[in-house]
Amino acid sequence: SQTIHQWPATLVQPVGSPLSLECTVEGTSNPNLYWYRQAAGRGLQLLFYSVGIGQISSEVPQNLSASRPQDRQFILSSKKLLLSDSGFYLCAWSRDSVSTDTQYFGPGTRLTVL
Amino acid sequence: QKEVEQNSGPLSVPEGAIASLNCTYSDRGSQSFFWYRQYSGKSPELIMFIYSNGDKEDGRFTAQLNKASQYVSLLIRDSQPSDSATYLCAVGGKLVFGKGTKLTVNP
Numbered sequence: 374s375q376t377i378h379q380w381p382a383t384l385v386q387p388v389g390s391p392l393s394l395e396c397t398v399e400g401t402s403n404p405n406l407y408w409y410r411q412a413a414g415r416g417l418q419l420l421f422y423s424v425g426i427g428q429i430s431s432e433v434p435q436n437l438s439a440s441r442p443q444d445r446q447f448i449l450s451s452k453k454l455l456l457s458d459s460g461f462y463l464c465a466w467s468r469d470s471v472s473t474d475t476q477y478f479g480p481g482t483r484l485t486v487l
Numbered sequence: 488q489k490e491v492e493q494n495s496g497p498l499s500v501p502e503g504a505i506a507s508l509n510c511t512y513s514d515r516g517s518q519s520f521f522w523y524r525q526y527s528g529k530s531p532e533l534i535m536f537i538y539s540n541g542d543k544e545d546g547r548f549t550a551q552l553n554k555a556s557q558y559v560s561l562l563i564r565d566s567q568p569s570d571s572a573t574y575l576c577a578v579g580g581k582l583v584f585g586k587g588t589k590l591t592v593n594p
Contacts, residue, residue, distance in 0.1 A: 416491075417531070417575065417584040432581070463530055475521065476582060478530040 375400035377479040379464050385485045392437075392451040394482050396464030399445065404466040406447040407476060408439055412460040423447060459486045489514045491578050493585035501593050506563040508588050510576030513557070520552055520559045521577040524570075525587065531575055535561070566592040 376399045386392060398404050408420040419432045421439035429439050436455050440448045447464055462482045467474040490513040500506045508522075519538055523531035537543045537550040537559065549562040559578075563570055573587040 416586040417577075417582075419581060419583075422581065461530075474519075475533060475536050477533060478523075481530040483528075 375466070375477070377464060377466055377477060379462075379479040379482050381482060382480065383483045383485075385487060386454050387487055388456055389453050392449070392454055392458070392484070394449040394462055394464075394484075396447040396449075396479055397445055398466045401445070401466070401468065403444060404468060405474070406441065407465040407467070408447065408449050409463040409465065409478075410460045411463065417463070421449070454486045456486050459484055489517075489579065489583045491576055491583050491585040493574075493576050493588050495586055495588060497589040497591055499591045499593060500566050502566060502568060504566050504592075506566045506570065506590055506592070508561040508563075508574050508576075508590065510559045510561075510578075510585055511557055512559070512576075512578045512583075514579065514583075515554075515557060517554075517557075517578045519579060520550070521582065522548075522550060522559075522561045523575040523577060525573045525575055527572075534574075563590075566590075568592050568594050 378397050405424050407422045409417045411417045421431055423429050423441045426441055437451050464479040465476040467476045492511045521536045522534045524534050525531045535550045537552045540552050540554050543550045547564045551560045571591050573589045575587045576585040
Protein backbone atom coordinates (compact mmCIF):
# COMPACT_ATOMS: atom_id res chain seq x y z
CA SER A 374 0.00 0.00 0.00
CA GLN A 375 1.03 3.59 -0.51
CA THR A 376 2.17 5.83 2.32
CA ILE A 377 2.96 9.52 2.31
CA HIS A 378 5.19 11.14 4.92
CA GLN A 379 5.78 14.76 5.79
CA TRP A 380 8.22 16.36 8.19
CA PRO A 381 8.50 18.11 10.37
CA ALA A 382 5.00 17.85 11.85
CA THR A 383 5.19 21.29 13.42
CA LEU A 384 7.57 24.18 12.96
CA VAL A 385 7.94 27.62 14.53
CA GLN A 386 10.21 29.96 12.61
CA PRO A 387 11.10 33.67 12.86
CA VAL A 388 10.31 36.07 10.06
CA GLY A 389 13.13 36.18 7.54
CA SER A 390 14.41 32.68 8.26
CA PRO A 391 14.65 29.95 5.58
CA LEU A 392 12.27 27.03 5.25
CA SER A 393 12.51 23.47 4.03
CA LEU A 394 9.60 21.03 4.24
CA GLU A 395 9.92 17.52 2.93
CA CYS A 396 7.43 15.02 1.57
CA THR A 397 8.10 11.44 0.54
CA VAL A 398 5.84 8.77 -0.90
CA GLU A 399 6.29 5.02 -0.52
CA GLY A 400 4.73 2.15 -2.39
CA THR A 401 4.31 3.73 -5.81
CA SER A 402 6.48 5.00 -8.61
CA ASN A 403 6.24 8.15 -10.72
CA PRO A 404 3.45 9.72 -8.67
CA ASN A 405 2.09 13.18 -9.30
CA LEU A 406 2.95 15.30 -6.27
CA TYR A 407 1.28 18.42 -4.91
CA TRP A 408 1.85 21.08 -2.26
CA TYR A 409 -1.15 22.82 -0.71
CA ARG A 410 -1.47 25.44 1.99
CA GLN A 411 -4.45 25.83 4.31
CA ALA A 412 -4.45 29.15 6.10
CA ALA A 413 -6.69 29.82 9.08
CA GLY A 414 -10.24 30.52 7.93
CA ARG A 415 -9.39 29.88 4.31
CA GLY A 416 -9.68 26.95 1.97
CA LEU A 417 -6.96 24.70 0.67
CA GLN A 418 -4.84 26.44 -1.93
CA LEU A 419 -2.74 24.55 -4.48
CA LEU A 420 0.81 25.93 -4.48
CA PHE A 421 2.82 23.60 -6.72
CA TYR A 422 2.47 20.32 -8.53
CA SER A 423 4.93 17.99 -10.22
CA VAL A 424 4.44 15.22 -12.75
CA GLY A 425 8.07 14.05 -12.67
CA ILE A 426 11.62 14.64 -11.44
CA GLY A 427 12.63 18.24 -11.94
CA GLN A 428 9.21 19.20 -13.35
CA ILE A 429 7.50 21.83 -11.20
CA SER A 430 4.42 23.89 -11.98
CA SER A 431 3.65 26.91 -9.84
CA GLU A 432 0.04 27.84 -9.31
CA VAL A 433 0.39 30.95 -7.20
CA PRO A 434 3.13 33.61 -7.25
CA GLN A 435 4.59 33.81 -3.78
CA ASN A 436 7.53 33.61 -1.48
CA LEU A 437 7.90 29.84 -1.87
CA SER A 438 9.56 27.41 -4.27
CA ALA A 439 9.39 23.67 -4.79
CA SER A 440 11.77 21.01 -6.03
CA ARG A 441 11.56 17.33 -6.86
CA PRO A 442 15.07 15.88 -6.69
CA GLN A 443 13.91 12.25 -6.67
CA ASP A 444 10.90 10.40 -8.00
CA ARG A 445 9.13 10.15 -4.66
CA GLN A 446 10.49 13.24 -2.90
CA PHE A 447 8.98 16.71 -3.00
CA ILE A 448 10.46 19.68 -1.15
CA LEU A 449 8.93 23.06 -0.35
CA SER A 450 11.36 25.88 0.38
CA SER A 451 11.63 29.54 1.14
CA LYS A 452 14.68 31.77 1.45
CA LYS A 453 12.97 34.28 3.76
CA LEU A 454 9.72 33.55 5.54
CA LEU A 455 6.94 36.12 5.87
CA LEU A 456 4.26 36.27 8.55
CA SER A 457 1.73 35.44 5.83
CA ASP A 458 3.47 32.09 5.20
CA SER A 459 1.98 30.68 8.40
CA GLY A 460 -0.42 27.83 7.80
CA PHE A 461 -0.96 24.12 7.45
CA TYR A 462 1.11 22.73 4.57
CA LEU A 463 -0.11 19.57 2.95
CA CYS A 464 1.59 17.31 0.47
CA ALA A 465 -0.55 15.04 -1.70
CA TRP A 466 0.00 12.44 -4.36
CA SER A 467 -2.01 10.95 -7.18
CA ARG A 468 -1.37 7.97 -9.37
CA ASP A 469 -2.08 9.04 -12.90
CA SER A 470 -3.61 11.99 -14.70
CA VAL A 471 -3.40 15.34 -12.99
CA SER A 472 -6.74 16.22 -14.56
CA THR A 473 -8.88 13.50 -13.07
CA ASP A 474 -7.11 11.35 -10.54
CA THR A 475 -7.83 11.07 -6.84
CA GLN A 476 -5.36 12.79 -4.52
CA TYR A 477 -4.30 11.46 -1.15
CA PHE A 478 -2.91 13.73 1.50
CA GLY A 479 -0.03 13.41 3.91
CA PRO A 480 -0.33 14.29 7.61
CA GLY A 481 0.74 17.90 7.07
CA THR A 482 3.18 20.38 8.59
CA ARG A 483 1.85 23.18 10.76
CA LEU A 484 4.06 26.24 10.27
CA THR A 485 3.94 29.27 12.52
CA VAL A 486 5.99 32.30 11.52
CA LEU A 487 6.61 34.76 14.35
CA GLN B 488 -10.83 31.50 -11.94
CA LYS B 489 -12.58 28.28 -10.94
CA GLU B 490 -14.71 28.56 -7.82
CA VAL B 491 -16.22 26.04 -5.48
CA GLU B 492 -18.82 27.21 -2.99
CA GLN B 493 -19.97 25.48 0.16
CA ASN B 494 -22.20 26.58 3.00
CA SER B 495 -19.71 27.10 5.80
CA GLY B 496 -22.24 26.02 8.43
CA PRO B 497 -21.97 24.98 11.08
CA LEU B 498 -24.48 22.25 10.33
CA SER B 499 -25.82 20.50 13.39
CA VAL B 500 -27.82 17.25 13.24
CA PRO B 501 -28.92 14.75 15.89
CA GLU B 502 -27.39 11.30 15.99
CA GLY B 503 -29.10 8.95 13.59
CA ALA B 504 -30.33 11.72 11.27
CA ILE B 505 -29.36 12.35 7.66
CA ALA B 506 -26.79 15.09 7.13
CA SER B 507 -26.89 16.84 3.76
CA LEU B 508 -23.86 18.76 2.54
CA ASN B 509 -23.97 20.83 -0.62
CA CYS B 510 -21.49 22.26 -3.08
CA THR B 511 -21.70 24.30 -6.28
CA TYR B 512 -18.92 24.89 -8.79
CA SER B 513 -18.31 27.43 -11.52
CA ASP B 514 -16.42 25.50 -14.21
CA ARG B 515 -18.98 23.72 -16.39
CA GLY B 516 -16.21 21.61 -17.93
CA SER B 517 -15.21 19.98 -14.64
CA GLN B 518 -14.99 16.20 -14.86
CA SER B 519 -14.16 14.95 -11.38
CA PHE B 520 -15.62 15.68 -7.98
CA PHE B 521 -14.42 14.69 -4.55
CA TRP B 522 -15.54 14.82 -0.94
CA TYR B 523 -12.94 14.89 1.80
CA ARG B 524 -13.41 14.79 5.56
CA GLN B 525 -11.07 16.80 7.77
CA TYR B 526 -10.98 16.39 11.52
CA SER B 527 -9.70 19.35 13.50
CA GLY B 528 -5.93 19.61 13.25
CA LYS B 529 -5.66 16.73 10.80
CA SER B 530 -5.20 16.41 7.06
CA PRO B 531 -8.11 15.75 4.68
CA GLU B 532 -9.05 12.15 4.02
CA LEU B 533 -10.95 11.04 0.95
CA ILE B 534 -14.52 9.91 1.46
CA MET B 535 -15.81 9.58 -2.08
CA PHE B 536 -15.30 10.63 -5.66
CA ILE B 537 -17.88 10.86 -8.42
CA TYR B 538 -17.46 11.42 -12.13
CA SER B 539 -20.92 10.74 -13.61
CA ASN B 540 -24.32 12.33 -13.13
CA GLY B 541 -26.52 10.61 -10.58
CA ASP B 542 -25.91 8.96 -7.24
CA LYS B 543 -23.00 6.94 -5.93
CA GLU B 544 -23.35 5.08 -2.67
CA ASP B 545 -20.66 3.79 -0.32
CA GLY B 546 -21.92 2.52 3.01
CA ARG B 547 -23.62 5.37 4.86
CA PHE B 548 -22.39 7.93 2.32
CA THR B 549 -24.07 8.93 -0.94
CA ALA B 550 -22.61 11.43 -3.37
CA GLN B 551 -24.95 13.08 -5.84
CA LEU B 552 -23.84 14.91 -8.98
CA ASN B 553 -25.88 17.14 -11.29
CA LYS B 554 -23.61 18.60 -13.96
CA ALA B 555 -26.41 20.59 -15.59
CA SER B 556 -26.97 22.45 -12.34
CA GLN B 557 -23.25 22.38 -11.44
CA TYR B 558 -24.12 20.91 -8.10
CA VAL B 559 -22.68 18.09 -6.04
CA SER B 560 -23.85 16.91 -2.65
CA LEU B 561 -22.97 14.41 0.06
CA LEU B 562 -25.56 12.65 2.18
CA ILE B 563 -24.57 10.93 5.39
CA ARG B 564 -27.20 8.50 6.66
CA ASP B 565 -27.46 7.42 10.29
CA SER B 566 -25.07 10.20 11.33
CA GLN B 567 -22.74 9.38 14.21
CA PRO B 568 -20.85 11.70 16.58
CA SER B 569 -17.65 10.42 14.92
CA ASP B 570 -18.86 12.05 11.68
CA SER B 571 -18.36 15.46 13.31
CA ALA B 572 -15.75 17.15 11.12
CA THR B 573 -15.33 19.67 8.33
CA TYR B 574 -16.32 18.32 4.92
CA LEU B 575 -14.46 19.65 1.90
CA CYS B 576 -15.80 19.58 -1.63
CA ALA B 577 -13.14 19.54 -4.34
CA VAL B 578 -13.48 19.82 -8.10
CA GLY B 579 -11.13 18.97 -10.93
CA GLY B 580 -7.77 17.23 -11.08
CA LYS B 581 -5.76 20.27 -10.08
CA LEU B 582 -8.17 20.40 -7.23
CA VAL B 583 -10.07 23.54 -6.33
CA PHE B 584 -11.46 23.22 -2.83
CA GLY B 585 -14.41 24.81 -1.18
CA LYS B 586 -13.85 26.28 2.26
CA GLY B 587 -15.68 23.38 3.84
CA THR B 588 -18.82 22.80 5.87
CA LYS B 589 -18.41 22.07 9.56
CA LEU B 590 -20.73 19.27 10.65
CA THR B 591 -21.59 18.52 14.27
CA VAL B 592 -23.54 15.39 15.14
CA ASN B 593 -25.11 15.64 18.58
CA PRO B 594 -25.54 12.48 20.69
